[in-house]
Amino acid sequence: MTALAASVHERVQLQVTEIDPLTDPRWTALVERHPDRLVFHHPAWLRTLRDEYPRPMIGLGCEDPAGRLRGVLALSLTKGLPLGSAIAGRRLSSLPRTPIAGPLALDDHASATLIRAAIERTRASTDTQLQLKAMMPLPDAVNDGLQEVAWRPTYVLDLQDRPAGDGRGRRRNQWAVNKARKAGVHVRVAESEAELQTWHRLYLGTMRGLAVPARTYRFFEAAWRHLRPAGMMRLLIAEQDGRMLAGSVFLMLGSTVFYAFTGWQRADHSLRANDLLHWQAIDEFRQAGYRYYDFGEVAGGQQSLAAFKSKWGAQPQQLYRYQFPAQAEHGGGTLESGRLGGVAADIWRRLPLPVTATIGDWVYRRL
Numbered sequence: 001m002t003a004l005a006a007s008v009h010e011r012v013q014l015q016v017t018e019i020d021p022l023t024d025p026r027w028t029a030l031v032e033r034h035p036d037r038l039v040f041h042h043p044a045w046l047r048t049l050r051d052e053y054p055r056p057m058i059g060l061g062c063e064d065p066a067g068r069l070r071g072v073l074a075l076s077l078t079k080g081l082p083l084g085s086a087i088a089g090r091r092l093s094s095l096p097r098t099p100i101a102g103p104l105a106l107d108d109h110a111s112a113t114l115i116r117a118a119i120e121r122t123r124a125s126t127d128t129q130l131q132l133k134a135m136m137p138l139p140d141a142v143n144d145g146l147q148e149v150a151w152r153p154t155y156v157l158d159l160q161d162r163p164a165g166d167g168r169g170r171r172r173n174q175w176a177v178n179k180a181r182k183a184g185v186h187v188r189v190a191e192s193e194a195e196l197q198t199w200h201r202l203y204l205g206t207m208r209g210l211a212v213p214a215r216t217y218r219f220f221e222a223a224w225r226h227l228r229p230a231g232m233m234r235l236l237i238a239e240q241d242g243r244m245l246a247g248s249v250f251l252m253l254g255s256t257v258f259y260a261f262t263g264w265q266r267a268d269h270s271l272r273a274n275d276l277l278h279w280q281a282i283d284e285f286r287q288a289g290y291r292y293y294d295f296g297e298v299a300g301g302q303q304s305l306a307a308f309k310s311k312w313g314a315q316p317q318q319l320y321r322y323q324f325p326a327q328a329e330h331g332g333g334t335l336e337s338g339r340l341g342g343v344a345a346d347i348w349r350r351l352p353l354p355v356t357a358t359i360g361d362w363v364y365r366r367l
Contacts, residue, residue: 014062014070014110016117021046021059026069031104039253040101044226046074049097051222052215053365058092060117062110071105073114075121077128079366091129092122096367097215099154099258099297100319102132108139115139119146119324132322147326152300153316155309157293159286169311176275180238183271185245187280190235196224199235199247203263204353211345213360215261220249227251236281238273245273250281255291257281278312 021027022043031041039045046057055076062071073094080090095101105111115138122130130146132138137148190196200217207214227233237247246264250257259281264274282293295309297319306316340348348356 013065014113016060016062016113019059019061021057021072021074022050024059024061027059027061027072030069030072030106034104034106035254037104037254038100038256039227039232039251039258040095040098041072041074041104042230042232042253044230044232045098045251046095047226048219048222049076049095051226052097052219058121060114062105062114062117070107071103071110071114073103073118074101075118081363081366089129090127091131092118093131094118094133097364098133100133100135102134102138102322112139115146115322122324129327130322130324134320134322135317137320138322145326146322146324149321149323151319151321152297154297154319155295155306155314156317157282157295157312157314159282159291159293169313172311173275173279176272177279180272180276183240185238185240185271185273185276187236187238187277190237190247193221193224195237195244196220196235198244199237199249199263201263201353202244202247202265203261204357205266206263207360208349208351208353208356209266211340211348213363214357215364216357216361219364220261223249223251236277238277240268240271240273245271246277248274248277248281250285252285252290256294257285257290257292258294259296282312 019027028043031037031043034041050057055078058075058077060073060075061069062073064070075092075094076096078091078093078096094103103111103114105114115132118130118132122128133151135154138146190199197217200220204214223233232251232253234250234252235247236250238245244265245268247262248259249261251260252258259278262274285293293314295312295314298306298309298316351359
């Protein structure tokens with residue numbers, strides 16, 4: 001392993017080296033014992049991204065003099081989109097196609113050491129931007145031109161402190177759940193890849209209706225192989241008389257469950273299958289001991305989406321993006337929100353599903 005950076009802090013000298021997160025057992029051991037671990041730090045997620053789009057994965061490990069890991073940071077180089085903004089350009093990202101990642105370290109000193117090593121990697125390139133995604137502000141010790149950008153809120157439900165909605169929201173949720181149950185809708189865990197394939201067709205249709213490029217089936221099949229056996233992925237499906245009405249993919253590790261991907265039959269919306277699905281998921285994950293149920297990000301202007309997540313009692317929590325070198329443009333347009341707009345959205349909703357799948361593959365291959 002080649003030393004990339006070194007730092008001295010009081011009695012502890014730290015060194016950053018490049019390691020393989022998929023084969024070095026220290027990476028897995030650190031992630032699995034860290035209290036702030038997320039599924040996106042785990043090698044199983046990194047394998048899923050690798051199988052989606054094979055590309056080099058850089059693993060930075062912060063070591064003490066005895067060779068013990070005090071922090072890890074996974075990075076991947078992306079091609080970027082033609083004529084894209086700074087956010088969608090060529091970048092060294094932690095991690096691409098991932099909502100939150102960034103360094104996972106035992107202390108701020110190790111985290112800052114990892115970030116400085118990542119910055120040094122980026123300094124050598126004139127056309128590549130470093131991008132780190134974080135749930136909270138990174139250590140103040142990091143400077144060197146790293147730019148903090150307040151990204152957008154994610155909506156998080158505290159499963160221990162809050163019920164599934166408060167007051168009027170809870171009454172609305174209970175009404176929707178009762179309606180779904182009276183209509184014979186029930187929710188269960190998907191058990192076969194054939195059910196995953198059926199769900200993916202629902203997902204493609206949902207993404208087309210929302211004017212959002214969809215992830216490939218190849219990605220979900222990789223997640224099914226790498227994450228599901230380890231208990232880090234679950235597909236819950238809502239059915240009526242054996243017919244799939246809706247389904248959602250959840251990703252989980254540590255204390256947090258992510259409501260990550262969803263698909264539904266728009267014509268069956270009145271059956272309230274999605275409400276029953278969330279009601280049951282929240283109850284099951286609470287009983288399983290998880291603390292947080294993350295409903296995901298809401299971009300500016302998506303008031304109806306924010307209202308849906310808020311009715312369950314979820315509270316907005318600010319996310320951050322860090323980039324080097326600093327950019328005058330911080331994103332926030334159509335591309336960064338994930339949705340097409342105007343005429344492009346109208347055209348997108350008229351395209352055959354296989355065409356939207358092909359275009360989505362082309363887009364995500366570069367992100």
